[in-house]
Ligand SMILES: Nc1ncnc2c1ncn2[C@@H]1O[C@H](COP(=O)(O)OP(=O)(O)OP(=O)(O)O)[C@@H](O)[C@H]1O
């Protein structure tokens with residue numbers, strides 16, 4: 001049986017309400033009516049319709065204002081606006097506020113029905129995806145390493161092999177490149193997966209605290225040691241211990257760590273009993289340990305012990321093919337986490353992401369997308385939604401091996417953002433002319449949605 005939906009019809013014209021009510025009732029749906037925005041909000045709150053059709057100009061409270069309230073409280077309910085005037089600016093603004101789409105009166109009833117079907121289909125798809133996401137994040141304790149880069153794929157393959165062994169692993173790489181993620185991948189793919197995965201940041205604690213964290217202590221070992229305490233070497237037994245920022249480990253502790261690695265045993269602080277431990281040790285750092293050894297800042301023997309296997313995730317700017325993949329991944333992830341509808345990345349947003357140098361690597365990208373998802377109110381993510389500094393012209397030493405395409409050879413003094421806009425405007429004008437002004441066709445050629453094109457026509461003042 002066909003599903004029956006609750007459709008809220010909001011219009012100050014009785015004729016429109018009557019005509020739509022009749023049509024939807026015939027189709028087996030349950031229409032609900034309101035005569036203005038104010039009344040619409042009351043009905044909306046009480047009856048939670050599946051979809052809303054709403055006029056823009058109405059007495060008391062207009063459709064645009066009502067739309068904004070609806071989007072704040074129930075993002076999952078699609079709203080289609082109806083406007084009697086071909087006021088494209090208003091309709092485009094409506095898309096910005098998160099309307100699903102709009103129709104211009106007088107509209108074709110069959111077209112409107114198609115639009116409604118599409119909105120409802122999209123909604124149930126999103127609900128399913130959100131559900132899947134929730135199930136996935138419950139069943140996996142670690143994210144998968146996503147990559148399109150050959151070098152990183154090789155690294156992933158190595159990770160799988162390493163997981164089968166017990167060897168110590170050293171992971172070096174810039175901040176945010178995924179060192180911890182790799183450490184977790186090793187642990188959760190190994191025979192130790194059911195044991196603990198414990199991480200400690202060696203740079204975050206003063207030496208004495210770090211020492212008692214790692215080795216534990218007996219009662220009375222030092223002032224304040226009121227009872228016996230297990231250290232991480234004990235607690236990580238049969239699991240994996242990640243020593244993060246291992247380059248910051250004080251010299252005295254480097255000696256003690258070496259012994260644990262060699263003998264697999266140690267004593268608690270203030271204790272004489274020797275304790276055996278079975279751990280896989282992974283060390284990570286964004287410093288150049290080999291250079292630190294040269295300069296006498298890190299013990300050579302410890303370096304060799306840690307460096308049995310070396311993995312080194314490369315910076316994001318050296319694998320630009322990952323930017324789009326990861327951006328889409330974080331877009332889905334954070335949309336679901338924030339209960340937002342899936343947002344589309346506009347092509348110009350992707351271009352901006354791809355021309356930035358990402359000194360903070362994947363973490364910085366994740367943060368930028370999360371922020372943009374939270375800030376965005378519509379369905380499409382535009383460059384304006386990104387943090388400002390991402391759009392500033394990147395310095396020459398950062399610019400990756402890009403060729404001379406017009407986006408990147410901006411005029412003197414023009415910011416990247418300005419140049420991109422100018423270039424984009426030109427592209428759109430040319431495409432429009434080539435397609436005799438047909439917007440549907442133009443949007444298709446440009447590979448953007450019709451809604452994105454409408455927005456841009458208004459933004460760039462293109463007739
Ligand atoms: N290839 C990838 N696929 C999916 N998520 C990734 C990938 N690389 C990194 N991430 C995510 O990016 C964030 C930063 O990664 P991670 O914490 O592993 O970096 P790190 O190298 O340990 O950084 P730091 O040196 O600052 O500690 C994490 O949320 C991680 O899940």
Ligand SMILES: [Mg+2]
Pocket residue numbers: 179180244
């Ligand atoms: Mg880390």
